[in-house]
Amino acid sequence: MSSNKEKRKLEIIKGSLKLFAQNGFYVTTIPIIAKDLGMSVGNMYNYFKSKEELAQEALRFISKYLAKDIRAVNESNLTTEEKIRKIVAEYFKVAQNDPQMIEFFLRVYLSNREVFKSGCEGMICVNEFVTEIMIFFEEGGSQGRSKKPRLL
Amino acid sequence: MKDINKDNNLPTKSNSLPTKPCPLTPTNSKTIEVIEKIEGEAVVEYSFDGDRVDDVKIKFFQSRHIEKILIGKSVNDALVINPRVCGICNHAHLIATVRAIEDCYDSIEVPKNAKILREITLSLELLQNHFKWFYLTIEPLLGFDVQILKATKPSQLISKMIAMLAGQYPHNSYAIPGGVVGALTPLEIVGFKSSLNSLIKIFQESLIDVDLQNFVSCDRIDVMLSKSGDMPRAMQTILDKGYTELGKSNDKFIVFGEGLFKSGKSIKTRVATNIDTKYVESFDIKQSEAKLATYKGKFYEVGPLSRAMLLKTPLIKEAHRKFQDSLFSRILARVCEVPRLLLYTQELIEQIYLNRPFYIEPKILTNGEGVGVVEAARGSLIHKVSVRDGKIEDYQITTPTQWNLSFNTKENPTPVQKALIRSKKSDPLELIFKAFDVCSVCTVK
Amino acid sequence: MANILWLSAITCNGNSHSFLNLPSLEEFLGRHNFLYHTILPSTFSLRDIFELKVYESIDILVLEGTLDSDLKKFDINFEDILVEYAKRAKYILTVGTCATFGGIFMQKHSNRYGFLYKNYTAHNRFLSFKEKSVSVSGCPILPEILAGVIDMLSSNLPLSLDEYNRPKSFYGWMVHNGCTRNEYFEYKIDNHNFGELEGCMFYEHGCQATYTRGSCNKILWNEVNSKTRVGEPCHGCTEPDFPKDNLWQTTKHMGIPAKLPLGVPKRAYLSLAGVAKAFKIERFYKNILEEGDS
Structure with a gap:
């Protein structure tokens, strides 16, 4: 795939994220997203075959985006306490600057699981994010600083 | 104590043998023999009264302190450590360990399949020992050439049969509290049975050409001697050489393990069956790395002869009637266990039911005390464990060699001491000694 | 000679x-x-x-x-x-x-x-x-x-x-190579029980085969079998620190095994595990010799 196409795809993901986050998955249709981005509906389908595929790509995008920050924290020389503070700070930074990322997680991913059932089984679309979180906990755990969280 | 001169030029040709005197040069009244190839080595110090053995002391070179190493470890780690007590009876140590741990529970369920498998693999280890001992230890002492392959072919096949069921041999730890680690498929069962048939054939072609069933009920020495095979040949040689008066001991036998065998003690042929391991005591011997084991303060012989005396095996009863507890009876008893163990294994494998469990998970053991007993090739093996907070607090191992081959005063001698005392200098002392089958690696502290 | x-x-x-x-x-x-x-x-x-x-x-x-x-x-x-x-x-x-x-x-x-x-x-x-x-x-x-x-x-x-x-030639491989229970490791099926033909002992029962060098499952023991094939964990007996303590239990931090396959970074292991665990593959939850539909 050409880098131009990749670039355009990313723009579509970012644009759709905002709309999904504001209005929910079902209200946000492909024509609405296309219109918002100034594209034709037909051209949209050159990039994503379905709205589900777009939502799944959006989820992967968020997972990678968040994982990048946490990985930097994981690989730093900070103490466990400092790491916790840093990760929480990063979270609030994202919530403030890119609230659609968090909104999408809560409003679409966690509410409309059927959209992700086929293609995002288990945690494979949020694998990067989950992996970094596990590494964070595991390293804290091996130093005896964190207790096993109930959800993992 | 002499040290080796490191600057000594080492001889490289046969004509330049070193002339350094042996540091263990025998004196008139004393000789010191090093008995080797007995699972390690033992030092035997003979004191002579004229031509006769007056007293014997047995010492060992090494000490390993495995009991000390076990303390503080997680209790199930003993399942991995303990087979490493001994390269030749490692499996007996595993089974004794698992039984000792299971005995720590107030109640624990062990599925029948697992109990049977453990009996099978334990019996196979006895068989492996008997073949190796007869061909590598006894035959050369009777003047025959060593037939290495007659020892290793059956022992390799037996090891393979254990591996089919338990993963590998030596040193597996497939028996765990609550059963065994895995399960079997029909493939192992048919493979095992086919190998067992091959093993029976090897027995008949090498040791004695008889029908197993008939032979275990045979009570006539002359019938045994009339058959072909290395066993009748060896027994005939013992008769021809006039060794039947040699190796007579205390005539006191004890057996703690069950399964194919019966537990109890026998003084000459008088049997008592109510014995309890709580009366077993073991003592450190000051001048040796070994320990000494007693039952209610008395010495007993353990091993195949004792087992045969308790089982009242017809042929051994007959041998004992004629030659008492001489080396003739001792050697014959051991070889005569082979057909019994083969038949026993044949019966046991039929009792495995593949659709029934091989393991039932027990609850986690935190505190307890337990005793595990097995009949190992050379005799009763007893493990005692104390567990606190899931860790080993204390561990005591009493091995067959501690019963048979430790030493005490000449007035109150151990079985091997008694067997050797009053023997003549010209007697085959090493044969008398090795008829008990020493296991040095097992014995040491 | x-x-x-x-x-x-x-x-x-x-x-x-x-x-x-x-x-x-x-x-x-x-x-x-x-x-x-x-x-x-x-x-x-x-x-x-x-x-x-x-x-x-x-x-x-x-x-x-x-x-x-x-x-x-x-x-x-x-x-x-x-x-x-x-x-x-x-x-x-x-x-x-x-x-x-x-x-x-x-x-x-x-x-x-x-x-x-x-x-x-x-x-x-x-x-x-x-x-x-x-x-x-x-x-x-x-x-x-x-x-x-x-x-x-x-x-x-x-x-x-x-x-x-x-x-x-003999220690370039992991004991894990050739183990018949490998599929359960590959797909992260972590519900091993003793007494069964199925399952991998890595997750719960201390198997060290993925970081122990040796040919146990390549040459095989006594020509026929191995510890891990019958369901006994590898205890790491070829390695310098044999025997470690607590040989029948996997040491874990936050549910993740403390020792991972030799040379495999934690991030790589967890990513793979995350993907593998996303799919529940029915076959791995059935007994191999179970009667009836397969």
Whole structure:
């Protein structure tokens, strides 16, 4: 795939994220997203075959985006306490600057699981994010600083 | 104590043998023999009264302190450590360990399949020992050439049969509290049975050409001697050489393990069956790395002869009637266990039911005390464990060699001491000694 | 033909006996000669050995068992004898984990060690012999490995060694390679129970096969089987720190095994695990021999 196409795809993901986050998955249709981005509906389908595929790509995008920050924290020389503070700070930074990322997680991913059932089984679309979180906990755990969280 | 001169030029040709005197040069009244190839080595110090053995002391070179190493470890780690007590009876140590741990529970369920498998693999280890001992230890002492392959072919096949069921041999730890680690498929069962048939054939072609069933009920020495095979040949040689008066001991036998065998003690042929391991005591011997084991303060012989005396095996009863507890009876008893163990294994494998469990998970053991007993090739093996907070607090191992081959005063001698005392200098002392089958690696502290 | 001299320090004789299980023992004994072996008939008696009466050239010196600075045989310090023969031998094989790294019998003893190593640490006592030494670790050794190394050395084949002097031909693989329970590891099926044909012991029951070097599942034991195939965890017996503590339980932090497959970064392992665990593959949750629909 050409880098131009990749670039355009990313723009579509970012644009759709905002709309999904504001209005929910079902209200946000492909024509609405296309219109918002100034594209034709037909051209949209050159990039994503379905709205589900777009939502799944959006989820992967968020997972990678968040994982990048946490990985930097994981690989730093900070103490466990400092790491916790840093990760929480990063979270609030994202919530403030890119609230659609968090909104999408809560409003679409966690509410409309059927959209992700086929293609995002288990945690494979949020694998990067989950992996970094596990590494964070595991390293804290091996130093005896964190207790096993109930959800993992 | 002499040290080796490191600057000594080492001889490289046969004509330049070193002339350094042996540091263990025998004196008139004393000789010191090093008995080797007995699972390690033992030092035997003979004191002579004229031509006769007056007293014997047995010492060992090494000490390993495995009991000390076990303390503080997680209790199930003993399942991995303990087979490493001994390269030749490692499996007996595993089974004794698992039984000792299971005995720590107030109640624990062990599925029948697992109990049977453990009996099978334990019996196979006895068989492996008997073949190796007869061909590598006894035959050369009777003047025959060593037939290495007659020892290793059956022992390799037996090891393979254990591996089919338990993963590998030596040193597996497939028996765990609550059963065994895995399960079997029909493939192992048919493979095992086919190998067992091959093993029976090897027995008949090498040791004695008889029908197993008939032979275990045979009570006539002359019938045994009339058959072909290395066993009748060896027994005939013992008769021809006039060794039947040699190796007579205390005539006191004890057996703690069950399964194919019966537990109890026998003084000459008088049997008592109510014995309890709580009366077993073991003592450190000051001048040796070994320990000494007693039952209610008395010495007993353990091993195949004792087992045969308790089982009242017809042929051994007959041998004992004629030659008492001489080396003739001792050697014959051991070889005569082979057909019994083969038949026993044949019966046991039929009792495995593949659709029934091989393991039932027990609850986690935190505190307890337990005793595990097995009949190992050379005799009763007893493990005692104390567990606190899931860790080993204390561990005591009493091995067959501690019963048979430790030493005490000449007035109150151990079985091997008694067997050797009053023997003549010209007697085959090493044969008398090795008829008990020493296991040095097992014995040491 | 190689002249082999087998010396035992503090040992259970397990390697001596495992060697007797070599399937091609007859051919091996036809090719090579034992100046001394702990069980087999030999050219010399142990007393000859300790009185330095061996005048033949020594091609292979085999050392079995943990060394102990106080060990004496015939009132002679064992290490003095060892050094004499080590000087003369063309090659020295430390056979078993005791002789190589110290092993079980080294635990709780400060004066005990392997020939070149004490656990992971190289010590200097016998450093001058390192060049001609080969580590054949295992508790016990696979007989095929010992015979293989002796045959390779006596036919002048190159022997590529790892950081602990172990020949890569045998220790370049993980014990995990060839285990019949591999699928359960690949797909992260972590519900192993004892007493079953199915499941992988890595997650709960302490299996060390993914970070233990050896050929147990490649050569197989006694030609037919292995510990992990029957469902016993690998206890890591070829490695410098054998035996670790708590051998039947996987140490975990926050549900993640503390030791991961050799060389695999945590991030790579967790990513793969995340993907594998996303799919519930029915076949892996059924008994292999279960009656009815498959």
